Amino acid sequence: MPLGTDYPRQDCGIARSLELVGERWTLLILRDCFLGVRRFSDFQAHLDVSRAVLSARLDALVEQRLLRRVGDGHPEYELTADALDLWPVLLVLAQWGDHRTTPGLPRRTFHHVGCGTLGRDGRCDGCDASPRAGDVETRPGPGADPTLRDDLVSRALRVPHRLLVPLATR
């Protein structure tokens, strides 16, 4: 893939990361996976991405072993253990983007279950740890805009819930 995915002469961890997850839409697909989205049509409804691109991205993620296709018949897509390591990246990226564009009004907040709130460096303000994704609950933040979308996935995401737990969209 000569254009857009490759940084062939960059001997650098960031370039390697971007070759895996740097294409348009890929990080948003993985974000949705952490939030509990698992089905092709749910990604499509939530992301407004063309089906062709979504299909290509899911195939690539499965091939890179960041996602696993589960079930016969209509598949579900599930994060692999390797992909769970991406959680700190997505968290600090979300915190930075929220703080950079609307300081003090995050669109979504993250909480260490039973403990405290996660700050911009990804640490819990209760215990100073950096919890795994499975121990994190997410809630809509004060900067969320509930008028922007009204698909089933967006509605399900307006309820506080734990990461990695499949969303009920039907």
Place this chain on the structure above:
Amino acid sequence: MPLGTDYPRQDCGIARSLELVGERWTLLILRDCFLGVRRFSDFQAHLDVSRAVLSARLDALVEQRLLRRVGDGHPEYELTADALDLWPVLLVLAQWGDHRTTPGLPRRTFHHVGCGTLGRDGRCDGCDASPRAGDVETRPGPGADPTLRDDLVSRALRVPHRLLVPLATR
């Protein structure tokens, strides 16, 4: 910019981040800034990016106030205070990419000056803090490939040095 830069209906911090730094080459330009690169020709020599794209990206970063153009005559590009907040993002992304592609053989290591080494979650193994970029030293890691490039910037980066300190390439 209709294609490639915008996620207009994604109410999410990650989408906001990607609108600022998600285009091809942008994060690598910012990485180079943290490593001490400051001039157009040095970015170009180190990145193998076309001059037109480099020019467009630098303009965009200046307009977003992530870079500042300094000096009359041939300018230098300097990170703003806002951009320094990106350091945790770049660090965890680099650590993830290195670990994901060549576990145990990072291309570059980062160290809390006078204390310890930074791990995959960005914490110093000496004091458990997450140091600011200015307190970090970087060195080529065991996975670095010194045969891949031989430009002046790459050579200067083979010497351990503190982040944010301008590289001497002449």
Place this chain on the structure above:
DNA sequence: GTCCTTTGGTTCGGTGAACAGACCAAATCA
């Protein structure tokens, strides 16, 4: 089983972005 709907895609033509390489003007050096 047979029909019908939903799901999970693929295919297609059009548009915009990235590429390599030529070109150019201002800044700097000898």
Place this chain on the structure above:
DNA sequence: TGATTTGGTCTGTTCACCGAACCAAAGGAC
């Protein structure tokens, strides 16, 4: 003052993303 370096811009080509149409398999109703 002339030559060289620097910091770009311009151009034609290639490639990726887009929306829309199309299609086949899965699942549900009967």
